[in-house]
Amino acid sequence: MSRLTKVSGSLLAILMIAMTQLQVSGVAAVPIELLSLDSAVIRASSNAALFILADPGPANLGVTNPRPPNVAYATLSDWTATGFVYGMCLNMPQVMVLDSSASYVDQSDGRLKVSQMPVVAFGGPAVHAVVNYYEKGRFTPLYFHYDQVAGQYQFRRSSDGTVVYGLLTSQVTENYDVLMVEAFTDSSGNTIFICYGIGFKGTYAMGKLLKSRIGPNISLYTYSWYIYIWRDLNGDGFPDLNEISADPVAYGS
């Protein structure tokens, strides 16, 4: 009996490791073309698209909601970026909720409770429960990584860990940021769109870019992820459209 228990325990451990590896490998997610933002979200029927805002915390919200492990409260500038896409939608209203809504998001880990929905989740993994869930599970095409040894912020490919773009942490300032957008489907059939910068200005800039440059030419965006740079050319601290790199510094599927 005790031997059987021991074996079962080993099997269980092996199974758990296998499941973890399965989760880490992210096999259940499929990168899709960014251009699908148009059909999935911009042209979505009323109440068909789900916009998930990162909880801004009790000081802003007036309500204290629990956060999944390692997820902090967001700044409200992330909401501005989301608004650019919400504003582009042709059919109103759409569903807008917080990532702390237990009806839509599993509060223990950030997993979505919906299926077959287009979902917009803007904000980095450190502040957005849903983004955190997808990146931690390596379901996203890219994930953010802080490489302490190299002193770099990096975007890595979830499939193999390859660094697709990295920059020294000292490069990211009030006047310089990196911004990323990506699209994929999850195992529940949700079509997910994530964007964020390393700083809040990058997230804001990505929202503006989606509206002003990507949106009008959306059919050209046939890859699943794109990375851009914002450099504050006039030094006013405000991300102007012409300060965002004309071409992505990296892209892929």
Next chain:
Amino acid sequence: MRLLAVVAVVLVFGTATVGVSGFPQLSVSIFTNSSSYNPGEGVTLYGYVRDTAGSPVPYATVSIQVNDPIGSPLHLVYLNSYADGSYSGTFNLPMSAGNGMYTVYVTAYKYQWNPSSSLARFSVPRITLYSLQSRTFGAAPNTVYFIYPDYEHAQYKLPGVGLAALSDWSAMGMLYGMCSNVQNDGMDTNGNLVDLSSGSPVFSEKSVVVMGGRGVHNVVYYYEDRRLAPLYFSYDASTYYLKKKDGSTAGSISIPELTGLHKDMFVLEAFTDLKGNTVLIAYGITWKGTFAAGLYLKSVIAPNLAGYSHAWYVFRWDDLNGDGMIDLNEISQVASGD
């Protein structure tokens, strides 16, 4: 006869600031019943004649002159104040009235009183939220300016205007996202967009979108301080108000109601400024009202914009489910007007 009347009015305005010592001082105000009109519409002019303590002055003579956008007299009238100090009159704009800003000059005078002058403005044509469909959201590329309140350059804020919080930016994306074309944006401390000595936009004949209250936004401060916006923010010890130009209340919310961030009040208003810019102002008393303004404009008003035929609207948000998040079914209209 008309020439004599013009001369008389000019003389009155020319001596309006010359007081005779020993005589009490009159104080006159003037308002219009709307901030904008279409050609052919009736314009109601009204106001009050008071002394410096605020008590009504009856039976004062009130001369009113309306000038068109190029400064030519369009309408001249003499009225008398009633027993309560009030006066009013109406005239019809001609069908040929051109677009632009009209100025209404008023002077009150009375025997053995020092006269007083004031002015009001209105624009042609009528501006409503519906006007924004073509003038703002459907406007040609680079003709609309989205001006954010700066959150870090205090040295470029006007006296009485503080730094914004990023929460004041929360809804701007939604309004920018509604535009058919790529537009301009920047902060209220950008001297290329805003005259930093007054808060006035430096450009003309464009569209302006500003979100955030007068306490944090140079441009909103300018429009409210000059009474160019249809409504302005005010408060006393217990209540926050949105007031009309004549000081009457368009909406109010008690200060205790805002505690806990589960209620708010917000305004959406459209008007023309002195430079011919079409202006949209949206803000709440707290950031949640500002966000609610953007969300409601995009989600509810924009799909039914033709039904929004007034210049200003005041709404309330009450967090019915207590989750702190703004839901559309929690927003209700309080008042509207022109």
